[in-house]
Amino acid sequence: MGQLGEVLERHLLCFGEMPEPDRQAVRALDGEVRNLPRLQDALREGDRPKEVVVVLSGFLYRYTMGPHGARQVHSFYMASEAPCLETLYIDYMDNNLGAAVDSRIGLIPHEMIYRVIDEFPEARKLLWRQTLVQAAIFREWLVRNSNLPAHAAIAHFFCEMFIRARAAGLSKGDSCDLPLTQEFVAEALGITPVHFNRTLKQLRDTNAVEWRSGRLIISDFDRLAGVADFNPRYLHLRC
Amino acid sequence: MPRYYFHLYNGTGLTSDEEGQEFADDKAAEQAAVAGARSVLADEVRNGQLDLDGRVEVTNGDGKVITVVQFGDVVRVTRPGSGSSPGGV
Numbered sequence: 001m002g003q004l005g006e007v008l009e010r011h012l013l014c015f016g017e018m019p020e021p022d023r024q025a026v027r028a029l030d031g032e033v034r035n036l037p038r039l040q041d042a043l044r045e046g047d048r049p050k051e052v053v054v055v056l057s058g059f060l061y062r063y064t065m066g067p068h069g070a071r072q073v074h075s076f077y078m079a080s081e082a083p084c085l086e087t088l089y090i091d092y093m094d095n096n097l098g099a100a101v102d103s104r105i106g107l108i109p110h111e112m113i114y115r116v117i118d119e120f121p122e123a124r125k126l127l128w129r130q131t132l133v134q135a136a137i138f139r140e141w142l143v144r145n146s147n148l149p150a151h152a153a154i155a156h157f158f159c160e161m162f163i164r165a166r167a168a169g170l171s172k173g174d175s176c177d178l179p180l181t182q183e184f185v186a187e188a189l190g191i192t193p194v195h196f197n198r199t200l201k202q203l204r205d206t207n208a209v210e211w212r213s214g215r216l217i218i219s220d221f222d223r224l225a226g227v228a229d230f231n232p233r234y235l236h237l238r239c
Numbered sequence: 240m241p242r243y244y245f246h247l248y249n250g251t252g253l254t255s256d257e258e259g260q261e262f263a264d265d266k267a268a269e270q271a272a273v274a275g276a277r278s279v280l281a282d283e284v285r286n287g288q289l290d291l292d293g294r295v296e297v298t299n300g301d302g303k304v305i306t307v308v309q310f311g312d313v314v315r316v317t318r319p320g321s322g323s324s325p326g327g328v
Contacts, residue, residue, distance in 0.1 A: 150282055182258050194245045194275025194295060195282060198254045 004106035005029035007054050011080050014167045014239040015129045018122035025120045031108040036060075036099040043097040049087040051107035055079050058103025059179055061188075064095045073188040074141065075134075076100065076161070076180065080168040085131050088113060101179045129236070136234045145190045148228065150199040153189050156228035158209055160235070162218050167237045174221070179214035203227070242300050243268040245275055249293030249310070265297075265305050272297050272308040280314060291316075 005027040012018070012026060031051060036042055042060065043049055053060075060077040062084075074095070077083040083097055088110055117124045137160075144156050158178075165176035186196035203209055206227070208220040218224055225231075240261040247254040262268040272295040283289050293310040
């Protein structure tokens with residue numbers, strides 16, 4: 001029984017159920033564990049991955065470099081999440097996956113997962129479902145970035161991160177780790193760090209949320225969700 | 240790369256920057272301050288207001304002020320009737 005398989009099993013169970021034989025097959029998956037220092041990439045544009053990545057600790061991010069050297073961050077991944085299951089069926093990376101903080105990742109060979117997909121239909125469904133949920137998250141981020149004013153966009157981001165942390169079993173009461181820099185989050189929201197800092201101060205003044213020293217504390221989730229018009233439906237969580 | 244801090248003074252008071260950002264040199268940091276000031280103003284305009292009475296102070300790791308970017312200097316404002324509008328189509 002592999003540690004990586006257990007992490008992936010737990011992650012997939014966030015999106016639905018599977019019978020014991022399927023769970024066992026996922027649990028048995030294993031692979032290499034690697035340290036990924038802050039700002040180092042696990043996968044780069046053009047790479048042809050032979051493994052899927054599971055985050056064991058830390059925080060990963062996906063990004064694309066713009067034509068003028070501007071980095072657009074388009075997703076973050078916390079421990080237990082699997083950032084790029086789509087590499088199973090996509091030939092090459094069209095974006096980059098890196099570590100936002102010192103992280104540890106697991107690499108499960110594609111070949112092992114293909115066998116699970118071939119033989120265990122319920123596990124196959126959840127693997128597919130997970131990648132579809134990733135697409136739903138990208139859609140939501142697009143709408144958030146283009147439609148919401150800065151304070152609502154930040155509130156939305158905080159709500160999503162907290163709900164995902166809770167699903168991953170990483171939250172404690174009304175708080176969870178969010179060890180990202182403001183600069184990173186600003187890049188994900190498409191606003192400047194100066195604007196982000198000013199707007200975060202406004203949000204703090206609502207007393208609904210605090211984000212300091214890498215810890216996110218949401219003392220009034222309903223009020224924060226109201227600011228963001230946040231509805232977690234797009235996360236399709238069942239745990 | 241050196242770290243710079245961007246402290247914002249405007250109608251909502253002081254927003255101090257505790258985290259900072261790394262830039263190659265003072266010039267790159269100043270450009271970031273200009274972009275930051277513009278983005279704050281743009282958001283105000285989106286909400287139907289514009290307060291040009293503000294500034295971004297850029298400091299280095301020692302707390303020394305490198306440059307001060309005044310809001311009024313980062314946008315060119317054309318007032319109605321000033322004659323510089325391109326006119327009718």
